[in-house]
Amino acid sequence: xxxxxxxxxxxxxxxxxxxxxxxxxxxxxxxxxxxxxxxxxxxxxxxxxxxxxxxxxxxxxxxxxxxxxxxxxxxxxxxxxxxxxxxxxxxxxxxxxxxxxxxxxxxxxxxxxxxxxxxxxxxxxxxxxxxxxxxxxxxxxxxxxxxxxxxxxxxxxxxxxxxxxxxxxxxxxxxxxxxxxxxxxxxxxxxxxxxxxxxxxxxxxxxxxxxxxxxxxxxxxxxxxxxxxxxxxxxxxxxxxxxxxxxxxxxxxxxxxxxxxxxxxxxxxxxxxxxx
Amino acid sequence: xxxxxxxxxxxxxxxxxxxxxxxxxxxxxxxxxxxxxxxxxxxxxxxxxxxxxxxxxxxxxxxxxxxxxxxxxxxxxxxxxxxxxxxxxxxxxxxxxxxxxxxxxxxxxxxxxxxxxxxxxxxxxxxxxxxxxxxxxxxxxxxxxxxxxxxxxxxxxxxxxxxxxxxxxxxxxxxxxxxxxxxxxxxxxxxxxxxxxxxxxxxxxxxxxxxxxxxxxxxxxxxxxxxxxxxxxxxxxxxxxxxxxxxxxxxxxxxxxxxxxxxxxxxxxxxxxxxxxxxxxxxxxxxxxxxxxxxxxxxxxxxxxxxxxxxxxxxxxxxxxxxxxxxxxxxxxxxxxxxxxxxxxxxxxxxxxxxxxxxxxxxxxxxxxxxxxxxxxxxxxxxxxxxxxxxxxxxxxxxxxxxx
Amino acid sequence: xxxxxxxxxxxxxxxxxxxxxxxxxxxxxxxxxxxxxxxxxxxxxxxxxxxxxxxxxxxxxxxxxxxxxxxxxxxxxxxxxxxxxxxxxxxxxxxxxxxxxxxxxxxxxxxxxxxxxxxxxxxxxxxxxxxxxxxxxxxxxxxxxxxxxxxxxxxxxxxxxxxxxxxxxxxxxxxxxxxxxxxxxxxxxxxxxxxxxxxxxxxxxxxxxxxxxxxxxxxxxxxxxxxxxxxxxx
Numbered sequence: 057x058x059x060x061x062x063x064x065x066x067x068x069x070x071x072x073x074x075x076x077x078x079x080x081x082x083x084x085x086x087x088x089x090x091x092x093x094x095x096x097x098x099x100x101x102x103x104x105x106x107x108x109x110x111x112x113x114x115x116x117x118x119x120x121x122x123x124x125x126x127x128x129x130x131x132x133x134x135x136x137x138x139x140x141x142x143x144x145x146x147x148x149x150x151x152x153x154x155x156x157x158x159x160x161x162x163x164x165x166x167x168x169x170x171x172x173x174x175x176x177x178x179x180x181x182x183x184x185x186x187x188x189x190x191x192x193x194x195x196x197x198x199x200x201x202x203x204x205x206x207x208x209x210x211x212x213x214x215x216x217x218x219x220x221x222x223x224x225x226x227x228x229x230x231x232x233x234x235x236x237x238x239x240x241x242x243x244x245x246x247x248x249x250x251x252x253x254x255x256x257x258x259x260x261x262x263x264x265x266x267x268x269x270x271x272x273x274x275x276x277x278x279x280x281x282x283x284x285x286x287x288x289x290x291x292x293x294x295x296x297x298x299x300x301x302x303x304x305x306x307x308x309x310x311x312x313x314x315x316x317x318x319x320x321x322x323x324x325x326x327x328x329x330x331x332x
Numbered sequence: 333x334x335x336x337x338x339x340x341x342x343x344x345x346x347x348x349x350x351x352x353x354x355x356x357x358x359x360x361x362x363x364x365x366x367x368x369x370x371x372x373x374x375x376x377x378x379x380x381x382x383x384x385x386x387x388x389x390x391x392x393x394x395x396x397x398x399x400x401x402x403x404x405x406x407x408x409x410x411x412x413x414x415x416x417x418x419x420x421x422x423x424x425x426x427x428x429x430x431x432x433x434x435x436x437x438x439x440x441x442x443x444x445x446x447x448x449x450x451x452x453x454x455x456x457x458x459x460x461x462x463x464x465x466x467x468x469x470x471x472x473x474x475x476x477x478x479x480x481x482x483x484x485x486x487x488x489x490x491x492x493x494x495x496x497x498x499x500x501x502x503x504x505x506x507x508x509x510x511x512x513x514x515x516x517x518x519x520x521x522x523x524x525x526x527x528x529x530x531x532x533x534x535x536x537x538x539x540x541x542x543x544x545x546x547x548x549x550x551x552x553x554x555x556x557x558x559x560x561x562x563x564x565x566x567x568x569x570x571x572x573x574x575x576x577x578x579x580x581x582x583x584x585x586x587x588x589x590x591x592x593x594x595x596x597x598x599x600x601x602x603x604x605x606x607x608x609x610x611x612x613x614x615x616x617x618x619x620x621x622x623x624x625x626x627x628x629x630x631x632x633x634x635x636x637x638x639x640x641x642x643x644x645x646x647x648x649x650x651x652x653x654x655x656x657x658x659x660x661x662x663x664x665x666x667x668x669x670x671x672x673x674x675x676x677x678x679x680x681x682x683x684x685x686x687x688x689x690x691x692x693x694x695x696x697x698x699x700x701x702x703x704x705x706x707x708x709x710x711x712x713x714x715x716x717x718x719x720x721x722x723x724x725x726x727x728x729x730x731x732x733x734x735x736x
Numbered sequence: 737x738x739x740x741x742x743x744x745x746x747x748x749x750x751x752x753x754x755x756x757x758x759x760x761x762x763x764x765x766x767x768x769x770x771x772x773x774x775x776x777x778x779x780x781x782x783x784x785x786x787x788x789x790x791x792x793x794x795x796x797x798x799x800x801x802x803x804x805x806x807x808x809x810x811x812x813x814x815x816x817x818x819x820x821x822x823x824x825x826x827x828x829x830x831x832x833x834x835x836x837x838x839x840x841x842x843x844x845x846x847x848x849x850x851x852x853x854x855x856x857x858x859x860x861x862x863x864x865x866x867x868x869x870x871x872x873x874x875x876x877x878x879x880x881x882x883x884x885x886x887x888x889x890x891x892x893x894x895x896x897x898x899x900x901x902x903x904x905x906x907x908x909x910x911x912x913x914x915x916x917x918x919x920x921x922x923x924x925x926x927x928x929x930x931x932x933x934x935x936x937x938x939x940x941x942x943x944x945x946x947x948x949x950x951x952x953x954x955x956x957x958x959x960x961x962x963x964x965x966x967x968x969x970x
Binding site: 131136164168169170171173191241244 | 619621623624625628629633638642
């Protein structure tokens, strides 16, 4: 069983070989020895990982392995759960996000989140996307706000479908469109990182494919971390994959390597369907 | 097997019939109430009038039309003995008992007419004035025989007419049942309700918000929750006692004023709003909160931009229930003294007033026969008021109803 | 190492992999048989037997098509990952290689049919031993595949030098014989080609072993040491 530090160090030769798909990473978020407890239950156990902007990172693992919990530590969403306790170091661009100098509200504007079940606000499509910029004061006037909304909807691949019905309720859209609306909403505040918690698990295959294509388009502009229980999706969409099991990070490496020749037997068992 | 299916069908049918019977019974009770009230009360809205011709120049009324224009008009009207003039005219027209035929407050109509048109003082004018209580009863077939006979004779002469009793809706309490009006009590209820809602709604909603969104889950908050739940079930008369002790005896607020009534009822309504509010806020799905937090909204923004609008229908429903209960409360208001005889509607929230249910209670206590129909009529007014309030709240609730 | 696949949550996946391995194993057996039979026919000058070897090669072709179909289906329906994927790809390639081994054995049998008595040519004595080694390599390589045993596969690769050395000796000996006995050039030429076929069989068996190694470990085997190629300048 390889130690995670070893895995991280072994990244260097991979970069030297310039593997297809993964580029030389610039560090965006850094986690070191992160542990999370819900009351007395330890949900995440001593995880250290690097997130970069150039590569989409996927977290895979069986249910209850802590991948969603760990994802939520990246934007401090666990703060809303009273029994949750965090230990370790988590940095965004070198700043400690759990430090007293970090404003949680600002953090969540820089690290956006898209959830498993599409949850647009019960407002109009325009209002859904405009809400974020409005509360953060990102637009000087209405024209600028309109531009921001249009830009976000275009980047999310939804503009053409809704451009002439922006005043309709966001909840009247189909599931796939709602999820793209949620992505547009997350993009509208111009985040640096986008966290996606099983974004396509509630969608049909075509909608899923569009979301995957969207992730591909967004790659490089935002650091994207996606949690998925669909291994094929992780294989298609990411350049780096991390396998979680029982709260621990078992293996983290190039996606192509993980899925053709993983180093750790537990990873191999999970990927080939021998787990459980 | 077939027997089991047949048995199941039978029990389903039985269940449906039982349900239907339950609804029929409830509707029956409701219909009984309405029909009885209507039966008794509608008569209260009908006014019997008698024609009285007043010859102003010949009367003992010394009123200069010129004095009625300008600043001194009110004073001039007040000092003039319009009541006497009317009595004179009635006696002249109908005989020695003429004054008894006309209602005590009838002269007010004449006064108002003079104020509107001072020129009528130049000549003779025939007024349709409300009859006295006895005669009113006779018109409704409820008086002793001699009065009935007198009434029949008058009717045959063509002096009697009937019309809508606007006075009932615009006047205030009086000793003569024919002259009573509901407006005083109505205004009192209105003012009290306003005080209640202005106090109970914000306090209740903000308490619910705090308890649900911000308060930590510990023994103190559990204690508070239990206390509020119990408060909602406390008999209302205890709130009356509280009002008496604190607002009247300790704080020396004006007795029988809507402000005191409103304060007492607010204390009573607040727990209901808090409970309904908490449930409504609890039922807002966490996905909405998560979505708002994920976009970088602060906790205050999450609550006021997202949670509160979605919880509003539920909160309004709770408010309707609370306010309806408060509107119909009699016991606590009796305790704080809103049982006095108030002849004029209250000018503001610190003036003595009474409320509809108390007025109904007082009238129902009256000996005079004429008060029966007036009581029922007042009940009808109360029911209409309740319906209107509920209708407004339901309209507001539907307006804010949104699917999420 | 077990011969059967273990542990997939979806048992049908295990069954698919097992049937694929069984098929490859069966092909290997047929190829091995063809090599031994064709050698026997050469020694005993059995033309009928040689004819049967040539006919039986058709079965190997059919099995190869079947193996290909099975692998494509496995990839489409089961979405194999990691070592399952490598094994499937290896199975596909190995089927093709074994089919070619069978073709070489068939070619030997064909030559037997047209050759005249060559029992007096000396170098012929080496051929049975060479064939035995080649057949053994095929046998071991396929065993290594079925058992997913990289160590066995490595040993097969090492054995190839033996076959190469055999070939070199036979080549030199036959050249000398041909120079001394020009009237026996025809038979000698046939024998030369037969030796070449056996040498190619050995190479192919090594290819199979290399694929087995990759399927089992995910890495490429280091460059194997080759026997001296007689075509190279001295």
